[in-house]
Amino acid sequence: MVGTQNLKHRGVKDGIGKHQQSILPVSSSLASSPVSVSGEESKNRRGFHSSLFNCWISKQYLLILMVGMLLGYVMLPLMLVETNSFTFFGQIQQKENLFAGSSTRGLVDKNNIQMRLMEDQHILSRQSLPTDRSPLVMETAVLSDHRRKKILVTGGAGFVGSHLVDKLMMEGHEVTVLDNLFTGQKKNVAHWFHHPNFNLVIHDVTEPIHLEIDEIYHLACPASPPHYQFNPVKTIKTSTMGTLNMLGLARRVRAKVLLTSTSEIYGDPQVHPQSEDYWGNVNIIGPRSCYDEGKRVAETMMYSYKNQNKVEVRVARIFNTFGPRMHPNDGRVVSNFIIQALQNKPLTVYGKGEQTRSFQYVSDLVDGLHALMNGDYDGPVNLGNPDEFTMKDFAEYVKKLTKSDSEIRFLEKTEDDPSKRKPDISLAKEVLGWAPKVSVEMGLTKTISYFQSVLDEAGEIIPTGPGASKPQN
Numbered sequence: 001m002v003g004t005q006n007l008k009h010r011g012v013k014d015g016i017g018k019h020q021q022s023i024l025p026v027s028s029s030l031a032s033s034p035v036s037v038s039g040e041e042s043k044n045r046r047g048f049h050s051s052l053f054n055c056w057i058s059k060q061y062l063l064i065l066m067v068g069m070l071l072g073y074v075m076l077p078l079m080l081v082e083t084n085s086f087t088f089f090g091q092i093q094q095k096e097n098l099f100a101g102s103s104t105r106g107l108v109d110k111n112n113i114q115m116r117l118m119e120d121q122h123i124l125s126r127q128s129l130p131t132d133r134s135p136l137v138m139e140t141a142v143l144s145d146h147r148r149k150k151i152l153v154t155g156g157a158g159f160v161g162s163h164l165v166d167k168l169m170m171e172g173h174e175v176t177v178l179d180n181l182f183t184g185q186k187k188n189v190a191h192w193f194h195h196p197n198f199n200l201v202i203h204d205v206t207e208p209i210h211l212e213i214d215e216i217y218h219l220a221c222p223a224s225p226p227h228y229q230f231n232p233v234k235t236i237k238t239s240t241m242g243t244l245n246m247l248g249l250a251r252r253v254r255a256k257v258l259l260t261s262t263s264e265i266y267g268d269p270q271v272h273p274q275s276e277d278y279w280g281n282v283n284i285i286g287p288r289s290c291y292d293e294g295k296r297v298a299e300t301m302m303y304s305y306k307n308q309n310k311v312e313v314r315v316a317r318i319f320n321t322f323g324p325r326m327h328p329n330d331g332r333v334v335s336n337f338i339i340q341a342l343q344n345k346p347l348t349v350y351g352k353g354e355q356t357r358s359f360q361y362v363s364d365l366v367d368g369l370h371a372l373m374n375g376d377y378d379g380p381v382n383l384g385n386p387d388e389f390t391m392k393d394f395a396e397y398v399k400k401l402t403k404s405d406s407e408i409r410f411l412e413k414t415e416d417d418p419s420k421r422k423p424d425i426s427l428a429k430e431v432l433g434w435a436p437k438v439s440v441e442m443g444l445t446k447t448i449s450y451f452q453s454v455l456d457e458a459g460e461i462i463p464t465g466p467g468a469s470k471p472q473n
C-alpha cells in the first residue's frame with residue numbers, strides 16, 4: 001500500500017517535470033528577443049519601431065502563446081480535472097450518501113437483529129429447545145448462585161441419564177454430562193445444547209477427570225445384556241475404574257456421589273421379592289458377571305470410600321426400567337417386544353417365557369434417584385415397580401396394547417438369565433417416601449407412541465437379539 005502510494009506520488013512529480021521542460025524553450029526565446037538602439041536614427045527609429053513592432057508582435061505572439069498555453073496546459077486540464085473531480089467527488093459523495101443511508105438502515109436492522117437475538121437467547125436460557133427426540137419444551141428455574149449446584153451426570157446422554165438431566169436442568173442447576181457415547185446418544189440431550197447451564201463432556205469414565213462439582217450421579221455403564229457382554233473387559237473396567245475415578249473426584253472436591261447399581265447384583269435370586277439385605281446369587285464367571293460383579297465391587301468401593309475417606313455416598317439398586325429414549329437396538333425386552341409388535345414381526349421370547357420381571361417407568365426412577373441423592377439415607381436402596389410379569393404374559397400384554405397381529409416365537413433360553421425378579425421397595429417407601437406413580441400400562445402407552453415415532457423416522461428396525469452385540473445407531 002505504502003509502495004503504491006509512493007509510486008503514484010512519483011508519477012505526479014514526473015508529470016510536472018515534463019510540463020516545465022516544454023515551457024522552457026519559450027522562455028528562452030523571450031530572453032533572447034532582439035532590442036537594438038544603435039545606427040541611423042530613422043533607420044534606427046524604423047528599426048526601433050520595427051523592432052518595437054517586432055517586439056510588440058513577438059509580445060503579442062508571446063501573450064497569445066502564453067494565454068494559449070495557460071488555457072491549454074493549465075486551465076483546460078484544471079477545468080477537466082475540476083469537472084471530473086466534481087463529478088467524481090459527487091459520485092463518491094453520492095455513493096457515500098447511499099452507503100451512509102444503507103449503513104444507517106443496516107445499523108437499525110443490526111440493532112433489531114441483535115435485540116431479537118438477545119431476546120431469543122434470554123428465552124432459550126430458560127427452556128429446552130424442542131427436538132425430534134424431545135419435542136416438549138421444558139422450562140428451567142432460575143436459582144441464585146448459592147442455591148444452584150454444579151452436578152455431574154456420568155452416562156448422562158443415555159436413556160436414564162438424559163431423563164435425570166432433564167429434571168436437574170429444570171430445577172435450575174448447572175449440569176455437566178460426561179459420556180463416551182458408547183450406548184449414550186447426543187440426540188438424547190441435544191435439546192439442552194444451547195442452554196448456559198448445560199455442558200457435555202465426551203469422556204470415558206475409566207480415565208480420571210478433574211472438575212469442580214457439588215454432586216455426582218454416576219450412571220455410566222452399558223446396562224443392556226447384549227451391550228455389556230459385547231466387551232466384558234471394558235464393562236468391568238467401567239464399573240471398577242470408572243467408580244474409583246468418580247470416588248477420587250468426590251473425595252478431592254468434597255462432592256456427594258450416587259452410584260446407580262442394579263437388581264443384577266442379586267443374580268438369579270433365591271429370595272423373592274428381593275430386599276436390600278439379600279446378598280445375592282451371582283455366577284462369578286458367567287456371561288453376565290462382568291456387569292453383575294462390576295456393580296457389586298462398585299458398591300464395595302462406595303462404602304470403602306465412605307468409611308475410610310468420609311465421602312458422602314448414595315447407592316440405588318435399579319430394577320428393570322423402560323420409557324422413551326431407550327435405544328431402539330438396546331436388545332432389552334420392553335424395546336424389543338414393542339418394536340416387534342409395531343412392525344407385526346414375531347415377538348421373541350427367550351426360553352419358555354416363565355421367567356419374571358417387574359417394570360418401572362423411567363420418570364419414577366428419576367424421582368427415586370433424586371429423592372435418594374437429596375435424602376439422608378446412605379445405605380443401598382431398591383428402586384423399582386413391583387408389578388411383576390412372566391415374559392410370556394408380557395409379550396401378550398404388549399401385543400394387546402399395540403393391537404398387533406404378531407406371533408409369539410420362543411427362542412433358546414439365555415445363559416444365567418435370572419428366573420425371577422421383583423423388588424421389595426419397603427425401604428424406599430420408608431426412608432425416601434418414594435413409590436412408583438406411573439402404572440405399567442400408562443408407561444407402556446407412552447413408550448409405544450415414542451417407538452412409533454422412532455419407527456416412522458427410521459422405517460424398519462430389526463431389534464438386537466440375545467447375543468452380545470455392539471450398539472447400532
Ligand SMILES: O=C(O)[C@H]1O[C@H](OP(=O)(O)OP(=O)(O)OC[C@H]2O[C@@H](n3ccc(=O)[nH]c3=O)[C@H](O)[C@@H]2O)[C@H](O)[C@@H](O)[C@@H]1O
Nearest residue numbers: 223225262264319320321332333336348349350355391417
Ligand atoms: O432393564 C433393566 O433395568 C435391567 O435390564 C437387564 O436385565 P434383564 O432383566 O436381563 O433385562 P432384559 O434384557 O430386558 O430381559 C428381561 C427378560 O426378558 C427376556 N427377553 C429379552 C429380550 C427379548 O427379546 N426377549 C426376551 O424374552 C430375557 O431373557 C429376560 O428374561 C440388565 O442386565 C440390568 O442391569 C438392568 O437393570
